[in-house]
Amino acid sequence: MHPAKLSLLPDQSSATPPIHADRRGAERQVAMLRLAKIKSGEREGWALVKNLSISGMMLVVHPEFRLERHVTVLLSEDKPLMGEVRWRQQSSVGIHFPKPVDVEGILSGASEKKNRLIWRAPRIQMRHPIVLHTGSKKVAAYICDISPTGLCVETHEHFEQGRKLTLTVPNLDELVGYVRWQTGARTGISLESRLPIDELMCWLSIHYEAQMTGKADKRRKSHQVLTAPAADAAACPDAYHVVGYDDLGRAIPVAVLESAKLALTCVAACARLFDRVAITNSSGVEWPLIVVMQHRTEELVRER
Known part of the structure; x- marks a missing residue:
């Protein structure tokens, strides 16, 4: 049996629950299933808006997509909603707005734009x-x-x-x-075929985590000068840089990973994409594969 997958795609066949006439005032919530862009720090991704009120909203976000305390949600590019993450339970996220928002204006503006133009998922x-x-x-x-x-x-x-x-x-x-x-x-x-949003969100999570690891590694290494591969081989580095080379010998950065296991897995996955794939340290010095395999052995010992 395959594990259930989180789907962030709106189900067009699902009817929006009716809003009762007596639900007015500050606590009135509008139920919906609408795709939106979400920004948090340097990360961008997609979220499914489940309900919206003047004081906050509830979202469905891929559980592997990391959120910081403050986020921006865009139902349309010209109307960003800024808020604070108050709670998160797996894929469900509660957002609180610092000041009341115009729910009817936001929804009517998004609907008019959707009717006027061919709608597409936020990029x-x-x-x-x-x-x-x-x-x-x-x-x-x-x-x-x-x-x-x-x-x-x-x-x-x-x-x-x-x-x-x-x-x-x-x-x-x-x-x-x-x-x-x-x-x-x-x-x-x-x-040719539409990509599942949950699959894209998982991929984005890996991309941003690798990006953050690489930036942290550069900050740690900025004051150090590594003289030779032999000097690095004695100890495991803080990060492994996977680099692909095309048929003209041009280097294309692929990922920055924190373990030898992840680096070796990435090399195997990318082998068919490039003429050659290498693992380097933060200074661009290439690691011999045997050294990375030794580092993997050391990781296994520490895990035990």
Whole structure:
């Protein structure tokens, strides 16, 4: 039996519960199932708004997506709702607003925009390596933003409109998409199949955790000078930097991980995406694979 998966996609067949006429005033809640963007610190993701009142809201957020104390929720890009996380139970999150909000204005504005334009899920801004395959050619690129139905990538490679591409992203399944537009170094790609939001949220969680680990490692190492690989081999580092190399020898950062186990797993997962994958320290000095395997053995001993 497979474990139940959290789904953040609104069920269009579900009817919105009726709002009783006597539920007025400050405590009146509007029940809904509406997808929104959520920002917390440097993280961006999606949440499902379950109910909204003038004093707060209840959200469904992937349990692995970390939230800080203060968050911003966007039902539409022009009307951010800022609040404080008051409680969290697995995927359910309670948000309190510092001052009352205009619920009717927020919902009517979002509905008008949805009716006026073709609605699409909010896009998440980020920078993440990706490899585009066109025929036998591999093209290194970076994701600029992503949604369940498409993404924008940064690459200097030219593609004609309608070109079919195979996309490989570390920690995501292989994707298929079509070029819709290209402006300068940016290319818009629509996906052949919609990505489940819960899967994307799990992937975003890994991306942000690796990003935070890398920044913390740089701060710790900024005052140190590492002279040679032999000096590092004596002890396990604070972080392992996984780097992929394309067919032109260009380095593409993949992830910054805190254990040898995660680093070796990431290398195995990325091996088919690049011509070569390496593990380096924070100064860019490459670790011999045998040394990383020794570090993994030491981790196993400590775990016991």
